[in-house]
Amino acid sequence: MKKRKKTGGKKRAYRTKRLHEAGRHPVETVRGETTRKIETGRSGTRKVKLESAEYVNVSDPSTGRTERLEILGVVGNPANVDYNRRGVITKGVIIRTENGLAKIVSRPGQDGVLNAVVYEER
Secondary structure, eight states, rough: OOSOOOOOOBBOOOOOOOOOOOOOOOOBBSSSSSSEEEOOOOGGGGGEEEEEEEEEEEEETTEEEEEEEEEEEEHHHHOOOHHHHHHHOOOOEEEEEETTTEEEEHHHHHSSOOEEEEOOOE
């Protein structure tokens, strides 16, 4: 406990941490052969996490078409400089595909899928 008694003594915590309160390390999705990890949460909820991916579903809003393209590389990750250097794929990452640049709009560590939209540099 952070607060202390009026006398200056330490207060004891009224309970310990519970298993359902425990966090987990983030899944840092990288380029490579597609692998997924299924984790079970409270009340049997299942979450699919994408560990590595080879392909991405790229949508073009102007034409309304979606195609499955190979990931050639990570151009930039605005979320984290370290992720940028290591090529970790998170939401908001700009990747290079066969048809040009695309921006990731899904959360691969939460959804288990990689979706992107065509990205034009301004």
